[in-house]
Amino acid sequence: MLTVLVSPIYAEDPSLIGTLRSRFPEVDFVGIGREAPFPPAVHQAQVLLYGGLTKPVLSALLNQAPKIDWIHTGTAGFDWLMVPEVEARSIPISRTLHAMDTPIAEFVMATMLAHFKNLARLLDAQQRRAWEPPMHGELFGKTLGIVGAGSIGARIAGYAQAFGMRVLGTKRSPEPQPGFDAIHSPGALPMLLEASDVVVLACPLTPETRHMMGYAEFQQMKRNSYLINIARGALIVEADLIRALNEGLIAGACLDVFELEPLPADSPLWNIPSLFISPHCSYRSPQVRARVIDEFSENLKRYLSGKPVKNTMRHVALGY
Numbered sequence: 001m002l003t004v005l006v007s008p009i010y011a012e013d014p015s016l017i018g019t020l021r022s023r024f025p026e027v028d029f030v031g032i033g034r035e036a037p038f039p040p041a042v043h044q045a046q047v048l049l050y051g052g053l054t055k056p057v058l059s060a061l062l063n064q065a066p067k068i069d070w071i072h073t074g075t076a077g078f079d080w081l082m083v084p085e086v087e088a089r090s091i092p093i094s095r096t097l098h099a100m101d102t103p104i105a106e107f108v109m110a111t112m113l114a115h116f117k118n119l120a121r122l123l124d125a126q127q128r129r130a131w132e133p134p135m136h137g138e139l140f141g142k143t144l145g146i147v148g149a150g151s152i153g154a155r156i157a158g159y160a161q162a163f164g165m166r167v168l169g170t171k172r173s174p175e176p177q178p179g180f181d182a183i184h185s186p187g188a189l190p191m192l193l194e195a196s197d198v199v200v201l202a203c204p205l206t207p208e209t210r211h212m213m214g215y216a217e218f219q220q221m222k223r224n225s226y227l228i229n230i231a232r233g234a235l236i237v238e239a240d241l242i243r244a245l246n247e248g249l250i251a252g253a254c255l256d257v258f259e260l261e262p263l264p265a266d267s268p269l270w271n272i273p274s275l276f277i278s279p280h281c282s283y284r285s286p287q288v289r290a291r292v293i294d295e296f297s298e299n300l301k302r303y304l305s306g307k308p309v310k311n312t313m314r315h316v317a318l319g320y
């Protein structure tokens with residue numbers, strides 16, 4: 001009998017693990033905790049449904065689970081799985097591709113609209129009972145630059161085009177794509193930064209993209225531009241962003257992700273008025289985990305019938 005280890009965020013929800021058990025009665029789904037000790041079944045398990053384990057816990061788990069030959073992650077990002085055990089054993093990793101596109105794209109539109117429609121100022125004025133009508137900006141005709149025109153980026157692009165925005169994107173294999181007016185290779189980042197009124201970071205964290213946005217990049221952006229990061233905190237040199245915002249190099253930013261999470265209470269990021277902080281929750285909606293279970297189920301069917309699983313990472317060592 002195949003044993004599949006199920007990470008706590010799925011195992012603790014009876015409806016999610018129940019769905020898996022009813023779809024695959026021939027499989028033994030074993031829930032694991034957030035840290036060691038792990039149940040004895042890990043020794044014979046071949047598959048791991050990953051979600052929310054820290055790197056040290058994942059390493060400890062893999063060390064006790066020598067037969068694991070496939071990990072499916074319920075996350076879209078894969079940087080959290082880059083542990084030595086995965087690389088040394090070349091364990092194939094597949095990931096969730098579309099489950100979070102909709103909530104994240106809606107969140108990005110919400111933050112763009114909040115910025116251009118002065119929602120924070122209006123709320124502040126309301127609390128002071130002050131009648132202070134600001135001059136709003138329009139999304140219509142603005143240029144949106146999406147760094148990482150992948151699954152999430154494409155959904156954002158579609159919504160932005162519906163608002164009349166011009167949409168530029170960068171990605172590793174640039175080819176024309178619905179929703180985008182132009183797609184370029186990663187080397188076109190300076191052009192995208194110079195041209196965009198709003199820049200959204202939606203690419204994975206890899207050795208290439210770590211700290212891709214530093215002071216020099218903020219200098220390339222338009223003075224009244226807005227930055228949104230829903231990808232990974234370490235794409236940005238946070239100290240440089242603080243400097244850029246304090247010097248008014250850009251008009252503002254929204255960060256959903258941070259180099260260190262949870263963001264420490266004494267981080268200087270909390271104090272910047274032009275920065276909107278969101279606690280890594282842009283992906284959250286009641287539908288997401290069920291979609292993850294659906295994507296995993298599709299892949300588990302393939303695994304059980306000997307077909308290659310879908311949405312695998314090509315270069316584990318490089319992190320993409």
Ligand SMILES: NC(=O)C1=CN([C@@H]2O[C@H](COP(=O)(O)OP(=O)(O)OC[C@H]3O[C@@H](n4cnc5c(N)ncnc54)[C@H](O)[C@@H]3O)[C@@H](O)[C@H]2O)C=CC1
Binds near residue numbers: 149203
């Ligand atoms: N804030 C949150 O809650 C969430 C954050 N994420 C983050 O968003 C990232 C993107 O997710 P998806 O769109 O599903 O991934 P995806 O793999 O569909 O798209 C990523 C895109 O980035 C491109 N890319 C890679 N390196 C690049 C570079 N140097 N410059 C420009 N583009 C580059 C790839 O070619 C690809 O088109 C994930 O890796 C994850 O880190 C994902 C889900 C939730």
Ligand SMILES: O=C(O)C(=O)CO
Binds near residue numbers: 076100
């Ligand atoms: O899926 C991801 O990569 C996230 O950051 C949210 O879980």
